[in-house]
Amino acid sequence: MLVTNKPRLPLAHLPTPLERMDRLRAALGPDCPTLLVKRDDCTGLGTGGNKTRKLEFLIGEALAQGCQAVVTFGAVQSNHARQTAAAAAKAGLLCDLILIDMVANRSEAYASNGNVLLDKLFGARLHVVANERAAETLQRVLAEHAAAGRKAHVIPIGGSNATGSLGYVEAFEELMIQAKAMSLQPDAIVHASSSCGTQAGLVAGAALLNSSVRIMGVNVYKKSGADIATATHLQVIDTLTLLTGAPLDVMDRIHVIDGYVGEAYGIPTDAMREAILMTAQTEGLLLDPVYSGKAMAALIGHVRRGKFTRDQTIIFLHTGGAAALAAYPDSLGNPR
Numbered sequence: 355m356l357v358t359n360k361p362r363l364p365l366a367h368l369p370t371p372l373e374r375m376d377r378l379r380a381a382l383g384p385d386c387p388t389l390l391v392k393r394d395d396c397t398g399l400g401t402g403g404n405k406t407r408k409l410e411f412l413i414g415e416a417l418a419q420g421c422q423a424v425v426t427f428g429a430v431q432s433n434h435a436r437q438t439a440a441a442a443a444k445a446g447l448l449c450d451l452i453l454i455d456m457v458a459n460r461s462e463a464y465a466s467n468g469n470v471l472l473d474k475l476f477g478a479r480l481h482v483v484a485n486e487r488a489a490e491t492l493q494r495v496l497a498e499h500a501a502a503g504r505k506a507h508v509i510p511i512g513g514s515n516a517t518g519s520l521g522y523v524e525a526f527e528e529l530m531i532q533a534k535a536m537s538l539q540p541d542a543i544v545h546a547s548s549s550c551g552t553q554a555g556l557v558a559g560a561a562l563l564n565s566s567v568r569i570m571g572v573n574v575y576k577k578s579g580a581d582i583a584t585a586t587h588l589q590v591i592d593t594l595t596l597l598t599g600a601p602l603d604v605m606d607r608i609h610v611i612d613g614y615v616g617e618a619y620g621i622p623t624d625a626m627r628e629a630i631l632m633t634a635q636t637e638g639l640l641l642d643p644v645y646s647g648k649a650m651a652a653l654i655g656h657v658r659r660g661k662f663t664r665d666q667t668i669i670f671l672h673t674g675g676a677a678a679l680a681a682y683p684d685s686l687g688n689p690r
Contacts, residue, residue: 356527356562357520357597361414365441366406367398372532375670377636382657387666389653390538391639392529395646395674400440400472403433403674404552407521408513409441415517416447416507423448423499425492426509429456429620430482431644433675434512434549436469439478448504449478450495454485457620461684468681512549516592522555523562523593529669530563538667540567544653545671546645547571547582547610548619552673554589561594561602570609572649575619579612586610614652620644622685625651630686642675643682649673 375389382389397406416424424442428435428451435451442449451473457464473480483491492508499506510518533540547553553571560567571586573579586608591601616623622643629650630641641647653670656662 355524356559357524360411360517360520361418362410363414363417363441363445365399365410365413365444367396369528369532370394370396372529372536372669375637375639378633381632381636382654385660385664386657387541387662387664387668388538390667390669391637392543392669392671394525395640395672395676397674399444400437400476401674401677403437404522404671405434405437405513406441407525408518408551409437409521411517411520412509412513413441413445413447417445419507420505421447421507422504423450423506424509425450425452425495425506426513427452427454427488427511429454431457431464431469431620431678431681433469433642433645433673433678435478436472436476436677438509438513439473439476442478443476448499449476451478451480452488452491452495453480453482454488455482456485458618459620463683464681468678470681472677510549512551514549514551514554514589516589516596518551519555519558519589519593520597522552523559523597526556526559526565527563530565533669540669541666542568542570542662543669543671544570544572544611544649546574546649546673547586548575548645550582550586550589552671553586553608554593557586557590557604557607558593558597560607561590561604562597568609569607570611572611572614572652574615574645574648576615579610582610583608611652611656614648614655616648622682623648623651625655627686629654639672640676640679641672642678643685644678645675646673
């Protein structure tokens with residue numbers, strides 16, 4: 355095991371499945387590479403998703419520090435916020451979610467359905483604020499906990515710091531063991547990248563195992579993929595330093611696919627709609643409009659442009675998020 359002796363609360367159903375996507379491959383034509391999906395939508399906690407792996411270490415850290423509450427951030431329909439609320443409930447911690455109104459969607463479904471509904475079911479306290487109010491809201495919430503004699507642990511947006519990335523260091527090792535058991539040698543892992551903790555953990559895991567697998571994060575968050583690459587690099591350095599005490603040279607391991615975020619974070623795109631429908635109707639697999647749908651659109655785009663070849667093996671890391679589909683009832687047009 356690459357990660358040992360770190361505080362941890364078991365939360366996820368592991369290992370998650372690694373499955374072939376042969377019908378999607380057939381739909382993409384004879385030049386499509388072998389496609390598999392790593393089902394991190396099946397981690398179990400609060401409908402599953404990639405943040406559960408991070409939260410095993412983040413909540414473990416909070417408990418080790420004697421905290422009675424956790425506070426975190428996200429967009430209104432944050433998958434991370436929903437999984438944090440579920441993890442806090444499981445751990446017996448109070449949970450405050452500072453939800454930042456950062457997506458130009460004013461529908462009733464977006465404001466109250468999907469992840470927001472689940473946040474409330476898990477017992478979290480929600481604070482929906484403009485971005486410029488997030489810092490002062492955090493200070494107010496922390497002051498309220500302190501006045502009540504409670505110690506609160508602050509988890510960054512996306513659970514993306516060195517502690518959270520430990521979950522994806524382990525995930526990379528898990529995935530390589532599964533691929534070997536299937537007699538496969540993956541060439542690349544494609545996944546959505548926003549707050550960069552998942553990509554940082556995968557890159558750190560690949561570096562520690564000296565693997566040649568390309569970790570390809572799809573920019574679904576920032577205007578420029580270069581910003582994703584920079585943030586990922588810093589988080590990899592922090593993660594490796596936490597694990598080994600010394601960083602490795604990893605810059606050439608960081609790959610970002612740009613051009614699929616569309617108008618802005620959280621805003622649907624035509625390529626995303628096609629990817630969600632194609633994946634659902636060939637594999638019975640649900641993606642979300644914000645993260646995994648745009649990441650799959652990038653994978654499909656790469657296949658169609660010949661950037662992957664038929665003799666390669668590509669793994670799509672499904673980061674979850676299907677709970678958000680109910681917040682976007684009009685984003686998929688009229689599925690047939």
